[in-house]
Amino acid sequence: MELRQLRCFITVADSLHFGRAAQKLDMLPASLGRQIKLLEESLGCKLLVRTTRNVALTQDGERLVVAARDILERVDQVETVFRETLRERRSIVRVGAIDSAAAGLIPQLLPHFRDAYPDVDLQLLEQKTIRLLPRLLSGRLDVALVRPPELKDPRLMFRPLFHETAVVALPASHPLAAQSVISVDDMADEPLIVPDRRSRPHSHDLTMKLFIEAGLTARVAQIAEEKQTIVNLVSAGLGLAIVPRWASRLAVGGVTFVPLTVPAGSARNKLALSAVWLRDTRDPARDGFLDVLDQQLENLAETA
Structure with a gap:
């Protein structure tokens, strides 16, 4: 008899439904059934009566529910005490x-x-x-x-x-990839991949304000949320992106990161x-x- 089997049994006993119990335990119904069978074999008695329509506890099953709850409660109490002691240490x-x-x-x-x-x-x-x-x-x-x-x-x-330092992520085959630095003017007619402003307002506004301060309009080709996704889209040739320098550490092939020259202005602080x-x-x-x-x-x- 194992604690895992007792937890499975208690969950089935509470719902009297293998499907719902398996879902609650995040396991397949067949695996749950196997755990119950092993428990019954270890105790030498039938605990559940299962038909195509319902599940019911046997008399032995009703007795085990009470004992199993007490066992699991004691185990949980012991675990809690040791966790608290460890946290204090x-x-x-x-x-x-x-x-x-x-x-x-x-x-x-x-x-x-x-x-x-x-x-x-x-x-x-x-x-x-x-x-x-x-x-x-x-x-x-x-x-x-x-x-x-x-x-x-x-x-x-x-x-x-x-x-943080801003850099430009661009496809390695892009003509600008050969430059030592890139300015906003260099990207005037380039499609851009920018973060969603609702979740990343600072990174989104950095791109928008850099273009506004340069007297340009950002040509947004794609909105994305995660930096990994943005760099992957750059790799696919969908556009350029202004990202923090740390993004250059992402293992994405076919992408070059070039320093961005940022003029003095409010966008520098984004x-x-x-x-x-x-x-x-x-x-x-x-x-x-x-x-x-x-x-x-x-x-x-x-x-x-």
């Missing part, structure tokens, strides 16, 4: 990060953080800014690395870090990165993460 810092920070900053920062705080685990969640900020407010994250919004919630503390956390809160693990971030900030900014 080993601190955890829950870090949220936008894709550029998750791919470019965290891998460089993590070794330094582990050296300084070997007893602190770092849990990373990669998401967009609009989804990370609510998680900070609800307490599901301790700190996040985000694009600072234009309207900042006063309940959050923002610490500016640096501005790729700003900030650390943010809940104001007026104390958390040693989070503060340790921020300390290491401050110590490594100059080196991180040089590669951004």
Whole structure:
């Protein structure tokens, strides 16, 4: 008799339906039936009566339901106690990060953080800014690395870090791929792939404002959301894209990344990165993460 078999049995007993029970357990009905059969064989009795229309508990099945619930409840209590004890022994810092920070900053920062705080685990969640900020407010994250919004919630503390470098992703066979740098004027008549503004307003606005500041109209050929998708579309020859420099680390063949010359202006600040956390809160693990971030900030900014 195994705990997994007992959990399967309890789920069937609660629903009296193999299909619904299997769906709840995220397994095939045939696999669920096999677990019940193994349980019956180990106990030497019939637990369920199954027909084409319904499922019912036998007398032995009704007795086992009570005992199985008690066993599983005790097991869950033991697991909870040990998890809480482990959490007390080993601190955890829950870090949220936008894709550029998750791919470019965290891998460089993590070794330094582990050296300084070997007893602190770092849990990373990669998401967009609009989804990370609510998680900070609800307490599901301790700190996040985000694009600072234009309207900042006063309940959050923002610490500016640096501005990421913008580059142009273009097909390797494109005539502009041979240039050492590319200007917005060079892309005047080129089809562009830009992020969806609803989910990535900063990256979207960077492209739009660079063209506006140059007195040009962006020729948007395709809207996409994820950086990987955008670079793949560039590889397919559907257009050019202005992306953060970290995107050049994506393993996509047939794409060249060329530095973009960005004139002084408001668009330069669109790729700003900030650390943010809940104001007026104390958390040693989070503060340790921020300390290491401050110590490594100059080196991180040089590669951004």
